[in-house]
Amino acid sequence: MVAVLAQRVASLKPRRRLQLAGVLVLVLALLLAFLYIRSDAADPEVRNDVMLNLRELEKLDAEWDANILRAHIGRAPAGPHLNNQLPRMRDLLTHLGEATPESDSPAIRAAYTQLGDALQRKELLVAQFARHNPPLREALVFLPPAVADLKTELGGIEGALAPARLVVRLDASLNALLTEILRYNAAPSAALAGRIDEILGDIAAQEIAFSPAVVEKMDAIIQAARVILEKRPLENRLEMQIAATSTDAALDRLGREFNRTFDTALAVRERYRGYLFAYSALLLVLLAYSGVRLWRSYRIIGEVNHRLQAANENLELRVAERTAELEAQSKQLERLAQHDSLTGLINYRQLTRLLERALARAGRRDTVVVLMFIDLDGFKAVNDTWGHATGDLVLQMVARRVQDKLRAEDALARLGGDEFVIMLEEVASREGALRVAQIALDQIRSVTEADGHPVSISASIGISSARGHAGAARGSAALLAEADKAMYEAKQAGKGVFVVSSQAQWHTAS
Numbered sequence: 250m251v252a253v254l255a256q257r258v259a260s261l262k263p264r265r266r267l268q269l270a271g272v273l274v275l276v277l278a279l280l281l282a283f284l285y286i287r288s289d290a291a292d293p294e295v296r297n298d299v300m301l302n303l304r305e306l307e308k309l310d311a312e313w314d315a316n317i318l319r320a321h322i323g324r325a326p327a328g329p330h331l332n333n334q335l336p337r338m339r340d341l342l343t344h345l346g347e348a349t350p351e352s353d354s355p356a357i358r359a360a361y362t363q364l365g366d367a368l369q370r371k372e373l374l375v376a377q378f379a380r381h382n383p384p385l386r387e388a389l390v391f392l393p394p395a396v397a398d399l400k401t402e403l404g405g406i407e408g409a410l411a412p413a414r415l416v417v418r419l420d421a422s423l424n425a426l427l428t429e430i431l432r433y434n435a436a437p438s439a440a441l442a443g444r445i446d447e448i449l450g451d452i453a454a455q456e457i458a459f460s461p462a463v464v465e466k467m468d469a470i471i472q473a474a475r476v477i478l479e480k481r482p483l484e485n486r487l488e489m490q491i492a493a494t495s496t497d498a499a500l501d502r503l504g505r506e507f508n509r510t511f512d513t514a515l516a517v518r519e520r521y522r523g524y525l526f527a528y529s530a531l532l533l534v535l536l537a538y539s540g541v542r543l544w545r546s547y548r549i550i551g552e553v554n555h556r557l558q559a560a561n562e563n564l565e566l567r568v569a570e571r572t573a574e575l576e577a578q579s580k581q582l583e584r585l586a587q588h589d590s591l592t593g594l595i596n597y598r599q600l601t602r603l604l605e606r607a608l609a610r611a612g613r614r615d616t617v618v619v620l621m622f623i624d625l626d627g628f629k630a631v632n633d634t635w636g637h638a639t640g641d642l643v644l645q646m647v648a649r650r651v652q653d654k655l656r657a658e659d660a661l662a663r664l665g666g667d668e669f670v671i672m673l674e675e676v677a678s679r680e681g682a683l684r685v686a687q688i689a690l691d692q693i694r695s696v697t698e699a700d701g702h703p704v705s706i707s708a709s710i711g712i713s714s715a716r717g718h719a720g721a722a723r724g725s726a727a728l729l730a731e732a733d734k735a736m737y738e739a740k741q742a743g744k745g746v747f748v749v750s751s752q753a754q755w756h757t758a759s
């Protein structure tokens with residue numbers, strides 16, 4: 250699978266491969282960013298902050314309860330200040346709701362709502378409590394001394410003025426009232442309320458027997474008792490309702506939900522941290538692998554480059570060698586094309602070329618070009634007698650000996666077989682030319698032995714010449730033909746001599 254994938258990637262065009270690599274890097278980077286964000290999802294600092302806020306909320310709630318309790322037992326005045334903690338608690342709740350992304354959890358939202366509702370209910374109940382508690386406290390504080398005061402009065406002049414029977418009865422009623430009110434205050438009940446109501450009715454019925462000052466005090470006591478009768482159960486009910494709001498339970502639930510959500514978030518965070526670690530390790534391995542591949546590629550490229558350079562140098566060397574070889578071969582071919590292989594003399598083609606140039610020069614300078622057509626005499630006999638090799642040797646010896654006697658600017662060519670041509674340039678006189686012909690004849694005759702065999706050869710020479718522009722105009726072929734013809738005449742004349750063509754041109758002085 251991986252191999253197939255690698256093969257398909259390798260078959261892509263370089264531009265496509267580059268695009269693919271770009272997309273891959275982008276995907277890897279996005280995945281890294283995703284894992285990083287997920288692994289940083291839950292912040293322990295936020296959790297601490299939330300827990301501190303929750304603790305403060307609990308503390309404030311407890312203080313709230315303590316204030317209510319103090320008001321209940323009369324150790325603190327009841328009033329609107331009983332709800333003093335509430336604004337701060339609401340602030341804390343709002344802060345908790347905004348502080349963390351975890352606050353979006355449905356369970357936490359439900360716990361918030363529950364706590365908010367509980368606080369609202371408790372606030373209303375405490376407000377009612379604050380309204381009812383002061384008159385009850387006043388009545389409770391007022392009643393015992395008021396009863397004691399009345400009893401003192403009854404024991405004095407006021408008691409003396411009323412019939413003793415009625416005084417004793419009122420005193421007993423007051424005692425009973427105090428006792429029952431104390432019991433009622435501790436634990437209000439319908440039975441006790443009925444009993445107190447009876448006592449109050451009894452006291453009210455006795456008012457007729459006492460002075461207005463005593464009656465006024467009796468009314469005040471009755472009124473205070475009735476306030477206690479009315480407010481005491483109300484306050485108890487309110488306290489029970491306040492207790493039932495159970496803000497602490499809502500706080501507990503909120504704390505629990507926060508903890509659970511945080512724990513889940515932390516678990517997710519830890520899991521993603523693990524993924525992130527594994528992914529980072531994988532990326533490192535990938536990076537190292539890519540680095541090694543890159544290094545290998547560079548090394549291979551370097552090696553290939555080195556080899557290519559060496560091959561190139563080698564090729565250049567071989568090309569240079571081959572060029573030199575070809576040049577040498579070309580020169581050799583050129584030489585072969587221009588020279589006779591047996592004697593090393595120039596051949597017919599080269600002679601014609603040189604003759605053309607010499608004629609052109611003679612035309613320009615008005616000089617004389619002389620051509621001597623040489624054909625050996627008796628050469629066939631050498632071949633026939635001593636063989637072809639000896640014949641070759643004789644031809645070589647003839648070539649060398651005649652060449653030795655010529656000037657550097659003169660030319661000696663072998664046309665083939667036993668035919669040679671001498672070309673002389675800028676010949677000053679006819680005599681001079683004939684001297685050269687004679688020397689050539691002598692040189693040829695001087696070849697008397699070859700390869701240990703006696704030979705006897707001579708030569709017949711036909712001479713032609715061309716002078717100046719007019720001579721040059723006749724052309725090389727004509728000059729050669731004239732010399733050939735003269736040579737033929739020399740043969741006819743008995744061989745071993747030279748004959749000058751009748752068309753030969755010389756300087757006038759000659």
Ligand SMILES: Nc1nc2c(ncn2[C@@H]2O[C@H](COP(=O)(O)OP(=O)(O)OP(=O)(O)O)[C@@H](O)[C@H]2O)c(=O)[nH]1
Pocket residue numbers: 591624625626627628629630632636637638639640641644665666667744
């Ligand atoms: N050894 C050798 N013989 C050659 C070569 N080329 C031609 N020949 C021979 O040279 C001879 C030339 O013939 P001829 O010119 O008739 O012989 P010759 O004896 O000189 O007779 P005349 O020219 O009539 O005096 C022939 O036998 C050719 O075969 C060559 O390259 N080497």
